[in-house]
Amino acid sequence: MTERLYYDDAYLWEFDAKITRIRAGKQKGTWEAALNRSAFYPTSGGQPFDTGKLCFPGGEAAVTGVEADREGEVWHTLDREIPEGTEVRGFIDGKRRTDHMEQHGGEHMLAGAVWEKLRGTTIGLHLGQEDSTIDVTLPGERTHLTEDEIFMLEDTVNERIRMDAPIRCWFPSAEELASLPLRKEPAVKEHVRVVAMGDFEMVACGGTHPSSTGRIGMLKILSVIPAKGKARISFVCGGRAAALFRKYMRCADKAGAALSCPVEKLSRAASDLKSRLAEAERKANRLASRELTEQFRKAESAGDLKGITLAAVTVEDMDPRAVSAAVSDYIAEKGKLLLLAAGERLTFARSEDVPVDMAELIRRVGRGGGRPELASGAGIPECVNVARKILITEMK
Numbered sequence: 481m482t483e484r485l486y487y488d489d490a491y492l493w494e495f496d497a498k499i500t501r502i503r504a505g506k507q508k509g510t511w512e513a514a515l516n517r518s519a520f521y522p523t524s525g526g527q528p529f530d531t532g533k534l535c536f537p538g539g540e541a542a543v544t545g546v547e548a549d550r551e552g553e554v555w556h557t558l559d560r561e562i563p564e565g566t567e568v569r570g571f572i573d574g575k576r577r578t579d580h581m582e583q584h585g586g587e588h589m590l591a592g593a594v595w596e597k598l599r600g601t602t603i604g605l606h607l608g609q610e611d612s613t614i615d616v617t618l619p620g621e622r623t624h625l626t627e628d629e630i631f632m633l634e635d636t637v638n639e640r641i642r643m644d645a646p647i648r649c650w651f652p653s654a655e656e657l658a659s660l661p662l663r664k665e666p667a668v669k670e671h672v673r674v675v676a677m678g679d680f681e682m683v684a685c686g687g688t689h690p691s692s693t694g695r696i697g698m699l700k701i702l703s704v705i706p707a708k709g710k711a712r713i714s715f716v717c718g719g720r721a722a723a724l725f726r727k728y729m730r731c732a733d734k735a736g737a738a739l740s741c742p743v744e745k746l747s748r749a750a751s752d753l754k755s756r757l758a759e760a761e762r763k764a765n766r767l768a769s770r771e772l773t774e775q776f777r778k779a780e781s782a783g784d785l786k787g788i789t790l791a792a793v794t795v796e797d798m799d800p801r802a803v804s805a806a807v808s809d810y811i812a813e814k815g816k817l818l819l820l821a822a823g824e825r826l827t828f829a830r831s832e833d834v835p836v837d838m839a840e841l842i843r844r845v846g847r848g849g850g851r852p853e854l855a856s857g858a859g860i861p862e863c864v865n866v867a868r869k870i871l872i873t874e875m876k
């Protein structure tokens with residue numbers, strides 16, 4: 481069984497060990513090595529594995545994955561083979577691990593605060609590439625948090641982070657374990673490891689943790705959404721929170737510059753702009769719609785259709801609202817038949833008194849459907865001419 485060095489020192493980035501077993505990896509060109517001792521963290525409890533390298537006289541192998549088997553052996557996925565018995569020096573990517581510890585430590589603080597303040601029980605952590613999530617069962621099967629509750633949780637956790645309380649991990653005896661006020665029952669029965677984060681959180685956990693709450697940096701909740709009857713809280717901590725703040729600030733600054741207003745007035749400026757744009761679009765559409773109705777009239781041919789006027793029109797693609805207004809206006813009068821292609825959108829329409837099924841007609845020449853008096857669909861502009869010929873032939 482591999483001795484796990486990270487249990488005693490979560491900041492141990494270098495260590496000496498010996499290869500005890502080597503075997504072919506799951507992917508071609510990879511190997512899996514077991515060591516007598518290792519500071520590499522294997523994926524578990526929602527925290528991803530460490531990466532790094534194993535160096536030995538004459539070479540080095542990259543560690544690209546770490547997993548523990550049922551027997552407690554830790555297997556390191558390598559990009560090259562190292563013979564059994566080789567003495568190696570392991571180097572861990574400390575930046576990656578520190579990031580994981582910040583997110584994982586923040587998760588403990590958040591879960592502790594959710595339990596203390598809202599009596600919510602947390603099940604499982606998912607530490608993702610961008611953010612992390614916990615699923616919380618709240619009293620009364622609530623799946624949301626109010627904005628006040630979210631701010632209260634953030635403030636509580638961040639205050640406790642700033643207190644820089646010590647974080648302690650240890651393996652208590654059975655008697656001691658029974659007396660500890662754990663937040664929830666341990667999932668394992670033997671070799672239970674406990675983490676205590678100041679007086680704010682105590683729970684069984686085999687993961688790696690910062691040495692004090694201050695090293696979590698800060699916590700920011702990003703969203704709370706319902707997920708399978710629970711509230712899913714997504715959040716970021718430490719360096720990720722700082723990076724996200726920078727990213728949002730940059731976006732806000734750019735948007736402010738584009739709208740020539742300070743960041744605090746951004747939402748007001750954006751909604752003003754939106755309503756001015758909507759008004760301008762309404763005006764433009766009214767104009768376009770009037771012009772289109774004019775085009776319908778110019779295209780009219782009375783022909784031999786027993787007093788019914790037929791307009792077959794093809795125009796460039798345009799705002800569907802303008803098209804719809806022009807069509808409604810046009811067929812409000814009696815005795816009108818309209819075949820329109822606006823780009824690749826077809827609209828076939830007729831006045832109430834004209835006995836032609838436009839939905840059927842549109843299906844004969846293109847794709848689409850609708851009501852007997854108004855149908856729409858898709859097709860090439862040529863469909864309009866085909867439909868026109870059909871009408872002239874069949875209505876004679």
Ligand SMILES: [Zn+2]
Nearest residue numbers: 675685686687
């Ligand atoms: Zn933990």
